Amino acid sequence: MIPPKPRSRPDKASLWQHLRMFRRDILSSQPARLYRAWMAEFRTPFFRSYLCNDPALVARILTERPDDFPKSNRIREGLAPLLGNSVFVTNGEIWKRQRRIIDPAFEGGRLRDTFPAMVAAGAAGVARLTPGLVEIEEEMSHAAADVIFRTLFSIPIEHQIAAEVFREFRTYQRSQPLLNIAAFLPLPSWMPRLHKRRTLASAAIIRSLIARLCAMRAAEIAAGTAPDDLATKIMTTPDPVSGQTFSTEEMIDQVAIFFLAGHETSASALSWALYLLAIFPAVQDRVAAEAASLSEKPTFPELSKLKYTRDVFREVLRLYPPVPMMVRENLCPEEMRGRNVARGAQIVLSPWHLHRHERLWPRPDEFDPDRWQTEENRACARDAYLPFSAGPRVCTGAGFAMVEGPLLLAMLVKAWRFQPVAGRDPVPVAHLTVRAKEGIWLNLHRR
Template sequence: MDMPVRPFRPPAPIPHAEPLGFASFLKTASRNPIEIWGTRAFKEPYIRGTWLGVPNIVVNDPKGVRHCLVENAANYVMQPLRQRILRPLLRDGLLTAEGALWRRTRKAIAPVFTPRNIAGFTETMQARSQAFAERISGRVGETVDGSHEMTLLTFDILQATLFTDDIAGDGETFATSTRAFLGSMGRVDPLDLLDAPAFLPRLRRLKGRRSMAYFRRLIAETIERRRAEIERGPDGAPNDLLSLLIKADGLSADEIEDNIITFIGAGHETTARSLAWTLYLLSQAPAERAAVEAELDSVLPTLSHPSEWVDRLVYTRAVFEEALRLYPPAPSLNRTALAPDRAGDVEITAGATVLVMPWLIHRHEMLWDRPDHFIPSRFLPGNRETIDRYQYLPFGVGPRVCIGASFALQEGVIALASLLKHLRFDYAGNGPPEVVQRITVQPLGGLPLRVARR
């Protein structure tokens, strides 16, 4: 009699049993924010605490999430700590802008992400993914850094779809600079946690200045080139994200630059990390990988166009969605309350910090069966419908939900199918990868994967 296959339990920081002291909390949060959480955070619907005299409320209850981020979203603005970390990178980009600027920017960008436009990107996504798969197949038997390689792939897809192959610079330099840029600039500094004045230098970010300068030069050159094309006439430039931003009413030159950096620096980074984690998870779960390969072998030949892949490759999509659950691209969605409010039985005072943490909610014992295990079947038809909309938040929720969510999901499925159609990626590390939060949830030091044919 065959024994049932036990699901794989992927690596993650172990929750601590007792609350951290002040010094320990400061050290841990600065090194790896997702390590601060104790066992209560994965068991209880709400947790109250204080930091520097400010009330902090962790909201894990889906009804509370819906109330704070959807029903009463106008009462909650971006948390100052989040802004202190992200604004030095993204300035007035869509992720960090608020109020009228955010509304104006979102309106300008929205036409790119209509369902029709997103479906129109599928052929380009498939062509670039297939070309990448063919290139990496020349490295069969070698070990590659999956994080780095997926950054190369998603950058290629991003510049082909949203920027019509018109981003200055080359992919390899871009990938290296992205890692340095987000790895240093996106880290929590102890001074941020202590609410120190902005004029005090954050030493951990100083080494990111060179990569920041690279990004700014690259974007300035890209914008200058596209402006010249637009000025040559209506047929001189494609109507892509870059052109829409340049033509948008009310966006300054700096704001255009900030939004392009947001998309190429952070927008593609989330999908790259998710793809790398998916390849790792499959390498540790032979039965799940076999199921994906069987689906690709049987279903892909019956599909006439890549626009069908997301809906028809149900197991491949479920695997990607489960990777997004275990390693959410945006692990925290934190807000500050403008006025008193109530979530469930919890009073929220004006000025309180409300912490909605996909990292916690996605692994919460109250919400998931075996939450720490890799079980893609939870996202298959028949199971997917039982998941509350507000317990699965890989792209956020409410007015500030990620504008590129459908783009990213489509890109992820197409890229995975193209890569796994003829290739396998086996984890080649000496031990489990260490999971850290920078801006995204990523493997510290990269993700060594050995390329093989199947």
């Protein structure tokens, strides 16, 4: 059985047709040939875009010369109302300073400290589920948001402000396309960015709520009563170069991206994981058998028992990478596979296509967690596996996600059996992350 994959558009489409499809859903707007191409060029009247699947080019852009390929400001156009100048959208010295302050909070030892909060969120997520028909994306969004609030601010999702942020973010998500129309047009900086009114309103509400959380935490830090969580660590860590900490506005930007990236991406991955386990019951049984060895409140060392579950989660990230595409911009002329790429071109790196590339992976569209124990697959992964990007801009929370994902998956499967619903196969689409067009519906039964 081949898991769901979007239909590809015809190889030939007009610019207007492509832009309309692209804005509606990036995945289905791409031609099938991109799953076997090393490089492809897309022309608009205003700029040229190059999708690069060649592992050598990916390495050049992400790891060998990352400063020559900063993040494209075209992606920033759509997310700026919520994210401001967060670490997700900045470049150069601003980004480097932000990473110097943020990275220590996510070092290995800190993951052990956040583990009890993850377990508590996982237990709450298990308890919220009910037997019968369940839309699992909504449930996993709730669980992933709970993880973020417990680890970042030591508050559960039921906390009034946390609940308000979560509810408003659902509104924001439904109104915000991955790319704003300004990403395609050369608009001057003074011109309005054509955001939907509802999108702007939701972003403003979310940021005001985050500002309240940050102000409360700043007061606790000043009083010496702040809990030792991620927010405290980030707010009190000075930049080792300048000695300065984040300002209040900077902290709001960073919390916004922690919530967006940490909650949206995990929810996407966990939802697809549970769907795949539902349609591959033998795999689900192996995860359940492994999860049965966990204690009622798992401890950090028990993660070592979840080897197969971890491989399942890796395979889910391969087939359904939460962030399907990344866009960079080259600062100087480049030669790529015999093509002259002018300065300012948009360079697209697509985990979605790399992870399913027909020349790089054996049986690329098949769900096979066992592939992660073969040397052949490990070689493929070194060349073409980017669920968290790579190089200096690798996701700060990659280690966090690889603890959270297998842990919650094991806790959920230990308590519940997941089964597919006939006639309701999900269709992957790209919104802020890879989601299902009409949700992921599963039947749940207690174990």
